[in-house]
Amino acid sequence: MSRSTIPCMLMRGGTSKGAYLLARDLPSTQADRDPLLLRIMGSPDVRQIDGLGGATSLTSKMAIVSASVRDDRDVDFAFAQIGVETDTVDTGPTCGNILSGVGPFAILRGLVEAGQDETTVRVWDVNTSSRMDIVVPTPGGVVEYEGDASIDGVPGTAAPILINFLDILGPRSGTVFPTGNPRDEIEGVQATCIDSVNPVVLLHADELGESGHEIPADLDADHPMLERLETIRRSASLAMGLGDAAGHALPKIALLSPPDDGGHICSRYFTPTHCHEAHAVSGAIAIAIAAQCPGTVAEDIGRHEQGDRRITRVEHPSGHLDVVIHLDPDQKVPDAIVSAGIVRTARPIMDGVAFV
Template structure:
C-alpha cells in the first residue's frame, strides 16, 4: 500500500522541491528522513523513483509550521536530500528555497494574505535561527506568480519576492570571524573564514591555480582541485568550531576573482563537492560581506563606498546576483545589520506525493 502526503511542489529562486507542513510528516526525525529520501528518490543518481531532479539544486525540501517565536509568523526547516547517499542534512539553510516559503505559507493558510497588494511574511529559519521578511505580491488577497522580474539561472520572468535577512552575522558560530582572523593560511592558501548568513571559507581563485571564470562543468571535472578545496574546507570547519565537517555541507567554500561583466566580484560557490550552477543566496550574502572587510581575501576586489547601503553584484556561472547590505560603522569596525535581495518563485503543482506505507512505521 502507498500513502499520500500533502505538499506544494515549487520553484524557489534557482532551486526546486516539495514544501510540506510539519504536521503532515512524522515527528520522529529518523522516520521523517526515511520518508524524505523516498519522496525524492534517493539514493539514486537519477532519482528515478521520486520527484527529485537528480541535482543538488533540485533535491531540496521545505518544512513549514506556525512559529512560536515572538517575531515570526512561520518556522521554515530546510532539508538537503543527498542524491547519491541516504543522507538528509538539516544543518544549513537555503535562501533560494526560502523564496518560496512566503507564497507557500499563504497558500497553506499559515498567513492571511493582504488584499491591498503585498503581504509581509515573517520567517524564522529553524536551521540557523535567522529571521527573514518575505514580501509577497498578493493583489486581491491571492498570491500572484506572474510578473516581470527576472533572475539569472531561471528562464522567463515572474513576480518579485523581496527577502530581507535580519541578524545575519554569526549564523552558526555566533561570530563574524569565527577563527578571529581576517585571513589565515590553510594548506598553503590564504583563506577568510567568515560567517554571515552561512559559514564559509573563501579563497582567491588565482591562489588555487584557477581563473575564477571557469564553468561549472570545468570545475566539476577537476577532481584534484575538488579534493584540494575539500581538504581546506575540513580544516576551516574545525578552526571555526564546527567540528568534523566531513559529512556536513557547512562550511561552504567559494573561490573569488575580479569581475569581468560589470559586477562587483566573481564567485564560484561549492555545495560543497560540486560547483553551484548559479549561486546560493546565503552564500552570496556571505561573499558580499567579505568584500567589505579590509584585510580579507576579497579586500580591494569590489568598489566599496562610504554609504550605509552597499550594493554588491556577484557574477556567477549563470549570470549575476545583487545583494544590498545595510551597514554601520562602530569604531574601526563595520557592523552588518541586514541584507536584502529580490528572488522569484512559482507554484508547479499542489497535491499528494506517494510513498510506501511501511516507511512511516
C-alpha cells in the same frame, strides 16, 4: 491523511527546486521522518527515478514549514538538503533560494493571511536560528506570480519576492569571523572564514590554479583541485569550531576573482562537492559582507561601494546576483551591518500528494 500519501507542493524557489511540506504532516521524530523524505525525493539513486528529485543537489531540496512558536514570527522554516546518491538528510545549512518559496507557500497553506497589496511573512529559520522577512506581492489578497523581475539562472520573468535577512553576523557561531581573524592561512592558502547565514570559506581562485571564470563543468572535472578544495574546507571547518566537515554540507566554499562583466566581484560557489550552476543566496550574502570588511580575501579584489546602503553585484556562471547591504552609520563594520536584502522569484509547479 492516508498512511501512503503526504500532502506536498513542488515549487521553484529562486534557482532551486524542491518539495514544500507542512511539519504537521510529517512524523515528529527524525528517525521516522528522514526515510519518508528520502522516499519522496527518490534517494539514494543517481537519477532519483522513483521520486520527485531532479538528480542534482539544486533540485533535491525540501522546505518544512509550520506556524511559528515565536511571538515575533509567523512561520518556522526548516530546510533539508536531500542526498542524491546518498541516503542523507542534511538539516545543517539553510537555503536562501528555497526560502523565497516559503512566503507564497505559507499564504497558500493558510498559515499567513494575505494583505491587499503585499504581505510580509516573518520567518524563523530553524536551521540557523535567525530571522528573515519575506515580502510577497499579493494584490487583492492573492499571491501574484507574474511580473517583470528576472533572476539569472531562471528563464523568463516573474513577480519579485524581496527577502530581508536580519540576523547575518555569526548566526551559528556568535561571531562573523569564527577563527577570530578576517583572514587566515589554511593549508597554505589565504582564506576568509565567515559565518553569515551559512558558514562559508572564501578563497582566491588563482591560489587554486584557476581563473575563477571557468564554467562549472570544467571545475567539476578538475578532480585534483576538488580534492584540494575539500582538504581546505575540512581544515577550515575545524578552525571555525564546526567540527569535521566530512559528509556534511557546511561550511560551503567559494573561489573569488576580479569581475569581468560589470559586477563587483566574481564567484564560483561549491555545494560543496560540485560547482553551483548559478549561486547560492546565502553564499552571495557572505561574500557581500566580507567585501565590506577590511582584511578579507573579498575586500582586496573587485569594486566596492560606500554609504549606508551598498549593493554588491556577485558575478556567477549564469549571470549575476545583487545583494543590498544596510549599515548603521554610527558603527564600524562588521558591527555596522544591519541587514542584507535580495530579490528572488518563486512559483508553484505542482500541488497534491506524494505517495510514499
